[in-house]
Amino acid sequence: MGKIWCRRAAAYILRIILPTSLLSQLINSVLYGRSSIDGTMGIWINCVSIIIVCVISACSTRNGQAWSHHFLGLQVVDQYSNLPISGVRMGLREIAHCVDFVPCFIGFLWPLWDTKGQTFADKIMRTTIINSKMNGESSIFSERNVLMATLTFVDGVASGPCKLYDESGNLYFEGYLKNGFREGGGKEYDNKGNVLQKDINVYKDENSRQHRSDCWNF
Incomplete structure (x- = not known):
């Protein structure tokens, strides 16, 4: 479980965290001339950035794999049928990951002891992650x-x-x-x-x- 969790974490960082950070800095630089701003506008820019990145993740999904899943040998499947999820469901799952941040990122750590290896977002969307090449x-x-x-x-x-x-x-x-x-x-x-x-x-x-x-x- 620990090995696949490390790959899941790496996939999420590559797919969501880094692109969101870079995109928000780009927008701030274009609009305000600096990489980050405080206040309500800064929060809105961060929210818009993560939505854009989630949409890109959904659009890149093929056979239950966004690009980072494919790169790291992972696949997101329905918890009941084991069938790969669609791009729309992947996008909704990315947004549902917001609940994993509160409190103290506990949702992201939950797969380490959960019998189904699910984050809170997985439980909401009824999904789980497996190795992409089953044997x-x-x-x-x-x-x-x-x-x-x-x-x-x-x-x-x-x-x-x-x-x-x-x-x-x-x-x-x-x-x-x-x-x-x-x-x-x-x-x-x-x-x-x-x-x-x-x-x-x-x-x-x-x-x-x-x-x-x-x-x-x-």
């Missing part, structure tokens, strides 16, 4: 905490045994994935657990495969 077996749950899939990941891509479940948590497919695609034979089940088909979805070439869903790539 090993992982279970994906819906927002209602219903098991949706059990997958095996290799360097962030689903490759290996998999089980897929419907919205009620009933197993409906069991087989293998290779590079995110269904590969080879598999079994489909009805909602009572009876086998409906065997050896389905056998693909002979790349062109015959279905489009790979983003949810099998982390």
Whole structure:
């Protein structure tokens, strides 16, 4: 937990703290001829600066990663489904980090002992941070905490045994994935657990495969 927290802290400093500081100094220099000013106007300039930086972070987000997350091998995902969050949600999460500053930056330290590794902003936005390249077996749950899939990941891509479940948590497919695609034979089940088909979805070439869903790539 400590290692990933250090990377999270570094990512936030690179993505938010430093750009906000530099931007506010630039605005102050252009408007007032000095890098910092006191009073209400100084507070407003700082607020505008951090909003601009948060918007940039949101716009740069791809697959649950702002630029600093990508650089440091981190990914922001939904705490229930493990799916990468959108850019809009990333922007709102950046703004929600304001609650982590009070009191005494305790929110930023909270992941060090929290079982889910969440800051206060993560708890508000229902997100968590993981290593961007998942390896090993992982279970994906819906927002209602219903098991949706059990997958095996290799360097962030689903490759290996998999089980897929419907919205009620009933197993409906069991087989293998290779590079995110269904590969080879598999079994489909009805909602009572009876086998409906065997050896389905056998693909002979790349062109015959279905489009790979983003949810099998982390």
